Amino acid sequence: MTKRSLTPDEARAWARVAASVKPIGRKAADLEALTEALGAGPTDPPAAPASEPAKAAKPKTPKAPGPPAERSGEKRVRRGKLSIAASFDLHGHTQASAARALPAFLEHQQAEGARCVLVITGKGREGQGVLRRNFLIWLESPAARRLISGYAESHPKHGGSGAFYVFLRSANA
Structure with missing residues (x-):
């Protein structure tokens, strides 16, 4: 690649x-300083210098909150x-019945001392x-976080x- x-x-x-991306942290201050140095107003997009290529900010995909996917456990x-x-098959359940049955299943298995269960959701x-x-x-909910350490x-x-x-x-935890 040539420069x-x-x-x-x-x-x-x-x-x-660059004007459509809102940087966070230290980079936000750098962008504001660059905008001021170039004399661009708040509504004007900052002009990139013609002598060096501007770096496009990579959009970060937000990480889902909740228990992490656990590759080592898998x-x-x-x-x-x-x-x-144990395993729990959600086939045949409606959304409402699965929402009631799944937490009960996980709580029961946790009380029995199980460390890993298989939940079959189907692919759809x-x-x-x-x-x-x-x-x-559901795995992202606070109720699930107290039961599970991860999933994969x-x-x-x-x-x-x-x-x-x-x-x-x-x-016991």
């Missing part, structure tokens, strides 16, 4: 892109070092099934993207 300077048209295009299950204590059409989507939303999509032998390993916290 060439931007043409005036490219510099204007990058300036529009590996331990796949290698047989952590057994699946194009991987966007209602129960699968709602299951992931299951290995293909356990259902692949249509099932999840759910790692339960110790009942």
Whole structure:
């Protein structure tokens, strides 16, 4: 890749892109200082210098709150070092009945001392099934956070993207 300077048209295009991105932290102050140094007003997009290419900010995908996906736990299950204590199949449940039954199942398994359970959600059409989507939303809730330490999509032998390993916290914790 050669290092060439931007043409005036490219510099204007990058300036529009940079103006549409709201940086956070230290970079926000840098952008304000650059805007002031270039003499651009608050409504004018900052002009990128023509001699050096402007760096486009990479948009960060927001991380879903809640328990992290636990890759190490998934590996331990796949290698047989952590057994699946029980499984719960959401097929045949409505959204409402699954929302009631799933927490009860997880609480019961936690009380029994289980460390890992398999929850089968099904894939749905194009991987966007209602129960699968709602299951992931439920895992982000405060009620779920007190029960589980993490989760991971299951290995293909356990259902692949249509099932999840759910790692339960110790009942004593």
